Amino acid sequence: xxxxxxxxxxxxxxxxxxxxxxxxxxxxxxxxxxxxxxxxxxxxxxxxxxxxxxxxxxxxxxxxxxxxxxxxxxxxxxxxxxxxxxxxxxxxxxxxxxxxxxxxxxxxxxxxxxxxxxxxxxxxxxxxxxxxxxxxxxxxxxxxxxxxxxxxxxxxxxxxxxxxxxxxxxxxxxxxxxxxxxxxxxxxxxxxxxxxxxxxxxxxxxxxxxxxxxxxxxxxxxxxxxxxxxxxxxxxxxxxxxxxxxxxxxxxxxxxxxxxxxxxxxxxxxxxxxxxxxxxxxxxxxxxxxxxxxxxxxxxxxxxxxxxxxxxxxxxxxxxxxxxxxxxxxxxxxxxxxxxxxxxxxxxxxxxxxxxxxxxxxxxxxxxxxxxxxxxxxxxxxxxxxxxxxxxxxxxxxxxxxxxxxxxxxxxxxxxxxxxxxxxxxxxxxxxxxxxxxxxxxxxxxxxxxxxxxxxxxxxxxxxxxxxxxxxxxxxxxxxxxxxxxxxxxxxxxxxxxxxxxxxxxxxxxxxxxxxxxxxxxxxxxxxxxxxxxxxxxxxxxxxxxxxxxxxxxxxxxxxxxxxxxxxxxxxxxxxxxxxxxxxxxxxxxxxxxxxxxxxxxxxxxxxxxxxx
Amino acid sequence: xxxxxxxxxxxxxxxxxxxxxxxxxxxxxxxxxxxxxxxxxxxxxxxxxxxxxxxxxxxxxxxxxxxxxxxxxxxxxxxxxxxxxxxxxxxxxxxxxxxxxxxxxxxxxxxxxxxxxxxxxxxxxxxxxxxxxxxxxxxxxxxxxxxxxxxxxxxxxxxxxxxxxxxxxxxxxxxxxxxxxxxxxxxxxxxxxxxxxxxxxxxxxxxxxxxxxxxxxxxxxxxxxxxxxxxxxxxxxxxxxxxxxxxxxxxxxxxxxxxxxxxxxxxxxxxxxxxxxxxxxxxxxxxxxxxxxxxxxxxxxxxxxxxxxxxxxxxxxxxxxxxxxxxxxxxxxxxxxxxx
Numbered sequence: 001x002x003x004x005x006x007x008x009x010x011x012x013x014x015x016x017x018x019x020x021x022x023x024x025x026x027x028x029x030x031x032x033x034x035x036x037x038x039x040x041x042x043x044x045x046x047x048x049x050x051x052x053x054x055x056x057x058x059x060x061x062x063x064x065x066x067x068x069x070x071x072x073x074x075x076x077x078x079x080x081x082x083x084x085x086x087x088x089x090x091x092x093x094x095x096x097x098x099x100x101x102x103x104x105x106x107x108x109x110x111x112x113x114x115x116x117x118x119x120x121x122x123x124x125x126x127x128x129x130x131x132x133x134x135x136x137x138x139x140x141x142x143x144x145x146x147x148x149x150x151x152x153x154x155x156x157x158x159x160x161x162x163x164x165x166x167x168x169x170x171x172x173x174x175x176x177x178x179x180x181x182x183x184x185x186x187x188x189x190x191x192x193x194x195x196x197x198x199x200x201x202x203x204x205x206x207x208x209x210x211x212x213x214x215x216x217x218x219x220x221x222x223x224x225x226x227x228x229x230x231x232x233x234x235x236x237x238x239x240x241x242x243x244x245x246x247x248x249x250x251x252x253x254x255x256x257x258x259x260x261x262x263x264x265x266x267x268x269x270x271x272x273x274x275x276x277x278x279x280x281x282x283x284x285x286x287x288x289x290x291x292x293x294x295x296x297x298x299x300x301x302x303x304x305x306x307x308x309x310x311x312x313x314x315x316x317x318x319x320x321x322x323x324x325x326x327x328x329x330x331x332x333x334x335x336x337x338x339x340x341x342x343x344x345x346x347x348x349x350x351x352x353x354x355x356x357x358x359x360x361x362x363x364x365x366x367x368x369x370x371x372x373x374x375x376x377x378x379x380x381x382x383x384x385x386x387x388x389x390x391x392x393x394x395x396x397x398x399x400x401x402x403x404x405x406x407x408x409x410x411x412x413x414x415x416x417x418x419x420x421x422x423x424x425x426x427x428x429x430x431x432x433x434x435x436x437x438x439x440x441x442x443x444x445x446x447x448x449x450x451x452x453x454x455x456x457x458x459x460x461x462x463x464x465x466x467x468x469x470x471x472x473x474x475x476x477x478x479x480x481x482x483x484x485x486x487x488x489x490x491x492x493x494x495x496x497x498x499x500x501x502x503x504x505x506x507x508x509x510x511x512x513x514x515x516x517x518x519x520x521x522x523x524x525x526x527x528x529x530x531x532x533x534x535x536x537x538x539x540x541x542x543x544x545x546x547x548x549x550x551x552x553x554x555x556x557x558x559x560x561x562x563x564x565x566x567x568x569x570x571x572x573x574x575x576x577x578x579x580x581x582x583x584x585x586x587x588x589x590x591x592x593x594x595x596x597x598x599x600x601x602x603x604x605x606x607x608x609x610x611x612x613x
Numbered sequence: 614x615x616x617x618x619x620x621x622x623x624x625x626x627x628x629x630x631x632x633x634x635x636x637x638x639x640x641x642x643x644x645x646x647x648x649x650x651x652x653x654x655x656x657x658x659x660x661x662x663x664x665x666x667x668x669x670x671x672x673x674x675x676x677x678x679x680x681x682x683x684x685x686x687x688x689x690x691x692x693x694x695x696x697x698x699x700x701x702x703x704x705x706x707x708x709x710x711x712x713x714x715x716x717x718x719x720x721x722x723x724x725x726x727x728x729x730x731x732x733x734x735x736x737x738x739x740x741x742x743x744x745x746x747x748x749x750x751x752x753x754x755x756x757x758x759x760x761x762x763x764x765x766x767x768x769x770x771x772x773x774x775x776x777x778x779x780x781x782x783x784x785x786x787x788x789x790x791x792x793x794x795x796x797x798x799x800x801x802x803x804x805x806x807x808x809x810x811x812x813x814x815x816x817x818x819x820x821x822x823x824x825x826x827x828x829x830x831x832x833x834x835x836x837x838x839x840x841x842x843x844x845x846x847x848x849x850x851x852x853x854x855x856x857x858x859x860x861x862x863x864x865x866x867x868x869x870x871x872x873x874x875x876x877x878x879x880x881x882x883x884x885x886x887x888x889x890x891x892x893x894x895x896x897x898x899x900x901x902x903x904x905x906x907x908x909x910x911x912x913x914x915x916x917x918x919x920x921x922x923x924x925x926x927x928x929x930x931x932x933x934x935x936x937x938x939x940x941x942x943x944x945x946x947x948x949x950x951x952x953x
Contacts, residue, residue, distance in 0.1 A: 376731070376845050376847065377730065377731040377844075377845055378730045379730060379731065379733045379736050379737070379847060379848070380730060380736050382847075383736055383848075402855075538778050568730075569779075573728070573779065573780065573781055574781075575725075575781075
């Protein structure tokens with residue numbers, strides 16, 4: 001077969017990157033747990049693989065999620081990914097047809113316009129050549145947009161874009177150069193051999209009329225091959241690793257693999273799948289207090305580069321607001337948590353003094369009530385729950401009325417996983433010993449850990465919002481709608497953390513009038529009080545809270561409702577709007593007694609302000 | 614004759630008005646309530662001498678009667694404009710006043726103890742504030758808890774809404790420590806059988822006779838002082854309260870059952886002072902209290918020339934300190950008017 005030296009930069013690069021990917025992905029997959037490996041083996045020949053392929057087409061090529069968020073940005077990503085992918089595929093089909101064999105070396109397909117100097121004569125050949133030209137144009141439009149975005153990200157509706165490191169820079173510039181160089185090289189060849197199509201042919205003729213194309217041809221093909229090789233060599237140290245790794249991630253995710261509490265092959269695959277698009281920067285509330293270097297994209301980058309500091313790792317509320325926006329669907333909170341567990345040493349956590357003792361419960365007990373430490377700081381919630389239990393004649397065991405160990409979640413959030421496990425075990429034994437089959441929790445922080453990490457077979461764990469809704473459905477609670485306009489603040493641990501958005505809303509709709517909002521459910525704000533952040537200052541927390549409150553106040557509600565004692569405490573501090581837990585509102589409605597903690601007239605009676613000159 | 618408008622008819626406002634009238638100026642006091650004296654009207658006795666608050670109120674009312682200054686009751690300031698070196702003031706009753714100088718004496722407000730929800734104020738039956746207790750003293754009613762019984766064990770909680778980042782107030786309200794000592798002694802006098810505990814962070818006995826009274830509370834009245842901040846309170850079925858704290862001197866967690874819990878609510882700048890800051894265009898500190906231009910030599914001067922400050926709108930203050938601050942305000946206003 002004919003050959004020429006300029007193919008070597010590309011061919012060596014391709015060989016290198018293929019070997020590299022096979023080895024590294026092999027290492028990651030081999031380090032998966034036995035259960036995860038068996039998930040792959042059992043999933044590979046099932047429809048899960050088709051679903052994964054479908055997801056790869058929709059997300060990795062079409063970039064549907066980015067499209068939904070921002071059309072221009074979506075087009076940019078799609079033109080680069082889908083365009084390049086089709087260039088490779090169509091290019092190979094062209095080569096297969098021309099050489100009448102499937103065994104065509106990659107360079108023959110990639111540099112076809114150099115090797116095949118005759119114009120295509122068949123109709124199918126003409127169509128293929130034309131589509132190759134159009135595809136290249138498609139990709140070039142994406143490159144142009146990418147250049148614009150680098151210069152001014154705000155044009156794309158993004159407030160920020162990520163900062164680049166040297167490996168990324170080389171890969172980025174190589175990527176930008178690949179397609180213009182290909183276009184020039186093909187056009188110049190077309191100018192000489194008349195083997196171009198729709199766009200390359202006229203461009204080639206134009207170039208031939210003004211430039212010495214014969215002497216330019218070789219350098220341009222060398223440059224094109226060189227940038228391709230450069231891109232392949234820079235790939236392992238650049239963010240473009242996400243292109244191959246993301247495909248692996250999508251397969252593994254579809255087989256049911258999740259991030260565990262320890263760093264492993266799958267968490268590495270997640271880290272390398274981050275494209276650093278920076279979309280997570282926009283939803284992060286830490287930016288409201290000018291903290292701009294601790295967001296998920298940077299943490300993942302630092303994990304990759306092994307230079308993550310505790311300052312960045314722990315300066316995050318774990319509110320999860322970035323997670324629904326991630327186009328790759330990474331488990332951003334869990335990845336950070338895994339890292340926290342890794343970087344935290346166990347601290348004073350023997351808990352030897354915890355004694356289980358006997359749990360003696362009356363056999364008629366219907367539910368266990370676990371208020372949680374935070375709820376003990378907001379006794380109005382406990383009082384409301386007790387009254388509601390009485391009204392609905394529910395026999396309950398107040399598990400943490402006097403003394404109980406913490407649920408373990410705050411320790412977990414700061415990475416003290418081993419310590420948390422001891423508390424979890426202690427509480428778990430008491431719950432199981434009670435023999436009661438339903439557990440009602442007032443605090444979403446407790447709810448999340450009990451629901452996910454307690455392993456309570458046969459026991460239904462409910463947050464009180466869902467439980468009260470159940471009581472209402474069973475007609476054990478009276479309905480009594482209050483004439484209140486209410487805005488509902490989704491607590492992070494209940495909403496994004498546990499996926500409970502509808503039960504509190506259904507309950508509130510029965511007892512008050514709910515005002516729909518812009519930033520709610522998955523996009524809801526964090527109150528700023530998240531226990532997971534051990535670096536943030538109190539005044540920064542307050543600013544984050546006030547930013548959220550400003551939006552709520554704009555809807556002019558009579559009251560802010562939430563379903564978390566911590567959110568309640570945080571908002572109550574600001575003194576700008578009455579705030580109540582959903583259980584209190586139910587109790588108020590039942591008692592026909594609206595108690596406002598704050599003076600409602602405060603906002604309505606505004607004294608005229610005069611600015612002095 | 615120069616005209617001075619004083620916003621607020623509490624101790625500071627009336628004392629300033631009286632002193633300025635003495636120096637020969639024409640003074641008008643704007644007071645939002647029907648009577649003068651402000652929060653002092655709700656108080657029974659004053660530390661450290663157990664002087665009845667009425668005595669001070671009577672003195673203030675005497676001054677109002679006998680001296681030639683006018684008071685606009687049930688009136689609030691709506692707007693203030695400055696024109697040709699004079700202030701034109703419009704009130705909520707559509708009065709229009711012209712003034713050469715203004716004294717802001719809008720005072721403080723009690724911290725709303727409901728904001729410290731973990732202590733259960735207005736949630737549990739037998740949690741009250743220091744102000745509620747004064748009112749009980751004033752009415753002279755018997756102090757009872759569940760089933761009409763006398764409380765056997767009583768706890769005071771210091772620093773409720775003061776020195777507390779979580780409630781947003783970093784400053785010390787200054788008067789609560791000695792108020793607690795005073796009220797504990799008064800309670801012990803009425804209920805000699807009761808055990809009384811005070812949970813404090815530090816005891817700030819800054820004034821004359823304060824430290825002596827604190828010693829007397831311990832030695833003569835057997836009042837127990839525990840250094841530790843309450844973490845939470847919960848109500849039992851019999852309506853008594855289980856409180857949790859830490860004795861930070863012995864370094865041990867502590868639980869105690871009490872029949873009555875008294876919260877020493879701190880002082881906040883309040884809505885009146887916030888409104889004055891807006892209408893007068895003068896700045897607030899981070900705490901919400903009004904800014905003075907110099908804490909040593911100009912503690913009555915606001916950021917606006919011609920607008921002066923008196924009393925607890927500038928910082929938490931005792932009755933004594935307020936009277937002194939008001940008199941110094943009168944001197945500063947007088948001096949400023951003569952030089953203008």
